Amino acid sequence: MADTTTLSAPRRSNAILATLRQNKLSWVGLALLAAIVFMAVFAPLLAPHDPLQQNIIHRLEPPSAEFLLGTDSFGRDVLSRLIYGARISLMVGFVAVAIAMFVGSTIGILAGYIGGLFDQIVMGIVDVMLAFPTLLLGLMIAAMLGANLENLIIAIAFTEMAPFARVARAPTIGLKERDFVEAGRALGFGPLRIMGVHILPNMASDVVVMGSLWMASAIRMEASLSFIGLGVQPPTPTWGGMIREGFENILTAWWLAIFPSLAILVTVLALNILGDALRDAIDPKLRSENAA
Amino acid sequence: MIRHVIKRLLLAVPTLLAMLTVIFVLVRLVPGDPAIAMLGDQATEASLQAMRSQLGLNEPIHVQYVDFLARALSGDFGRSMTSGRTVLEEVLQVLPYTLELTAAALFIGALLGLPLGTWAALRRNAWPDYASRIISLTGLSLPGFVSAILLLLVFAVHLRWLPVMSAAASDPVDHLRNLALPALNLGIIMAAYITRVTRSSMLNVLGEDYIRTARAKGVSQTRLVLRHALRNALVPVVTVVGLYFGTLIGNSVLTEIVFTRPGLGKLILGALTSRDYTLLQGLMVVFAAFIITVNTLTDLAYGLIDPRVTYD
Numbered sequence A: 001m002a003d004t005t006t007l008s009a010p011r012r013s014n015a016i017l018a019t020l021r022q023n024k025l026s027w028v029g030l031a032l033l034a035a036i037v038f039m040a041v042f043a044p045l046l047a048p049h050d051p052l053q054q055n056i057i058h059r060l061e062p063p064s065a066e067f068l069l070g071t072d073s074f075g076r077d078v079l080s081r082l083i084y085g086a087r088i089s090l091m092v093g094f095v096a097v098a099i100a101m102f103v104g105s106t107i108g109i110l111a112g113y114i115g116g117l118f119d120q121i122v123m124g125i126v127d128v129m130l131a132f133p134t135l136l137l138g139l140m141i142a143a144m145l146g147a148n149l150e151n152l153i154i155a156i157a158f159t160e161m162a163p164f165a166r167v168a169r170a171p172t173i174g175l176k177e178r179d180f181v182e183a184g185r186a187l188g189f190g191p192l193r194i195m196g197v198h199i200l201p202n203m204a205s206d207v208v209v210m211g212s213l214w215m216a217s218a219i220r221m222e223a224s225l226s227f228i229g230l231g232v233q234p235p236t237p238t239w240g241g242m243i244r245e246g247f248e249n250i251l252t253a254w255w256l257a258i259f260p261s262l263a264i265l266v267t268v269l270a271l272n273i274l275g276d277a278l279r280d281a282i283d284p285k286l287r288s289e290n291a292a
Numbered sequence B: 001m002i003r004h005v006i007k008r009l010l011l012a013v014p015t016l017l018a019m020l021t022v023i024f025v026l027v028r029l030v031p032g033d034p035a036i037a038m039l040g041d042q043a044t045e046a047s048l049q050a051m052r053s054q055l056g057l058n059e060p061i062h063v064q065y066v067d068f069l070a071r072a073l074s075g076d077f078g079r080s081m082t083s084g085r086t087v088l089e090e091v092l093q094v095l096p097y098t099l100e101l102t103a104a105a106l107f108i109g110a111l112l113g114l115p116l117g118t119w120a121a122l123r124r125n126a127w128p129d130y131a132s133r134i135i136s137l138t139g140l141s142l143p144g145f146v147s148a149i150l151l152l153l154v155f156a157v158h159l160r161w162l163p164v165m166s167a168a169a170s171d172p173v174d175h176l177r178n179l180a181l182p183a184l185n186l187g188i189i190m191a192a193y194i195t196r197v198t199r200s201s202m203l204n205v206l207g208e209d210y211i212r213t214a215r216a217k218g219v220s221q222t223r224l225v226l227r228h229a230l231r232n233a234l235v236p237v238v239t240v241v242g243l244y245f246g247t248l249i250g251n252s253v254l255t256e257i258v259f260t261r262p263g264l265g266k267l268i269l270g271a272l273t274s275r276d277y278t279l280l281q282g283l284m285v286v287f288a289a290f291i292i293t294v295n296t297l298t299d300l301a302y303g304l305i306d307p308r309v310t311y312d
Helices: A002-006 A013-022 A024-041 A078-114 A116-131 A134-145 A149-159 A161-175 A179-186 A191-202 A204-228 A239-248 A254-282 A284-291 B002-029 B034-039 B045-055 B061-073 B087-122 B127-141 B144-158 B172-206 B209-216 B221-243 B245-258 B264-273 B277-305
Strands: none
Touching (some): A024 A078, A024 A254, A078 A149, A078 A161, A134 B245, A134 B264, A149 A204, A191 A204, A239 A254, A239 B144, A254 B144, B002 B277, B087 B264, B087 B277, B127 B172, B172 B245, B209 B221, B221 B277, B264 B277
């Protein structure tokens, strides 16, 4: 019974796949992202050196055959640190967005379903959070909580909840009046079951697409906070932290800052390309524009 | 018009109250004792007590809330724990540098973004369109400090055209040279946003009937684009510039840090490193007020660009 009732609103996953097949640029994004994920997962096998191994004899060496991207001021291999750094960036980006997605869409669905004064107050707060610059908000929260991995994730997740609440609320308002939800209510399903089983699946694709766009922003913020010194603390290699170290030696050792900078750029660009293509796919208006 | 302005200004009041409430809650959500956080573990109980009463932490929460609101609305954003000066004084001292930077960035952004977006829309699905889309997507993907470091490496370290540090200088030429790289850095990010919106907004406008009519009348292409299309396409662009103002401020913080430029960014960083929580809270309030002001002004600007817009 429950399965048949959820089917009454159209699924969009097929349309998304079809659009992705047409958009060649999205394949570039997907390939780049796959390569970075591969690099992060198999870091111990790919890294030529230990990312934490200091070597005072090989301090600040430019790129060479032994150290392909050079060494830092502790004589550590930049390439190995870059490969391991992908782990932190992807992990923080993924976990923070997953939390923001879960909490944000829960808030949005609740606000849309309950409506009334609750909706007005909650969405008022959401709008205020949307208006505040995310980087500053994240910076303040991370600074107040203290710099470590968990707090970094909390800070980023908190700043990115609001857009998910907005995206989840709008379809809820339309869906709660639909016949299949009405039918569920008549059958005596509780509000939690209706929201979770009958409303949530109908917007899941929108929320996930938003997630890929916001993951780009989360990775950018992780790097920014690490650069300021509010991220995962040294000696753990992070891209933002590496750029910070490179910035201190910018006049003498250009390779320290440039490679992690390019790594962040490529990762965020890949996610943005993919997110753009996905967004075009779920928005019929944009789809026709793109196909033309 | 004046009635509309007043109406819009009144609309900003509940937003401001909500923002202040969010900041108040946020600061109180911080785990641990702020007094210990400020004075350290070694502080005596007496000095901790003194700090708590100075911060008003011994009062009941609703008294603290009303007190906070009353002070913020009367322009009292608190006093820096480290320098002893008021938050407003601290902000006003560095604000000109940040405003100068953001204004220059907006100028560069519009100078690059408007033509690029228009060109892409006119040559849709040809190479200028693809090039502008890839360029703007790259600009959107750059974290502010990454682009800053790349610019620094190219223009200051490699080519040696411009200074690495960009602190204030009394000589006007030096002053501009110091402003160039930070403004270019923020300008590129802004240009990316403006290009994107100008392109899609121009595409919408170019499809309108009145454009076809104008074309049929024999209006030249230049006049068509500049007089008929761009003027109407500007409305969404202004909205986006207003909306991304917050992002611009966020990126200016990073830019100021990379170029060691005085401004709000360095003020925030200083407050963070010295654990100056009252200054931080005050800065959040100042930023909130700033952003609400910009959003309100953006809304009001529609009326100037597009006479059809009314506020009822």
